[in-house]
Amino acid sequence: MNAPQLTAIETPCIKICVVDPETGFCIGCGRTRGEIGGWLGMSAEERRTVMAELPERVEGLTRRKTRRGGRAGRLQAG
Numbered sequence: 001m002n003a004p005q006l007t008a009i010e011t012p013c014i015k016i017c018v019v020d021p022e023t024g025f026c027i028g029c030g031r032t033r034g035e036i037g038g039w040l041g042m043s044a045e046e047r048r049t050v051m052a053e054l055p056e057r058v059e060g061l062t063r064r065k066t067r068r069g070g071r072a073g074r075l076q077a078g
Helices: 033-041 044-064 070-077
Strands: none
Touching: none
């Protein structure tokens, strides 16, 4: 039997799927919900174009956000 060969689709997903409400970007990969949902339907060129923008998006997220939880957050609140 010949099993159909599946072509691997490159993805920036790192399995940290949380969308920042201010920017609309996933804090894990930097994509928007629309980009994530439409990823499989995009051409390879469209995916490469989005992926070229992701490092800047993620960098912007990490510059803007400060961690509020954990022990330090509890100590500040108290």
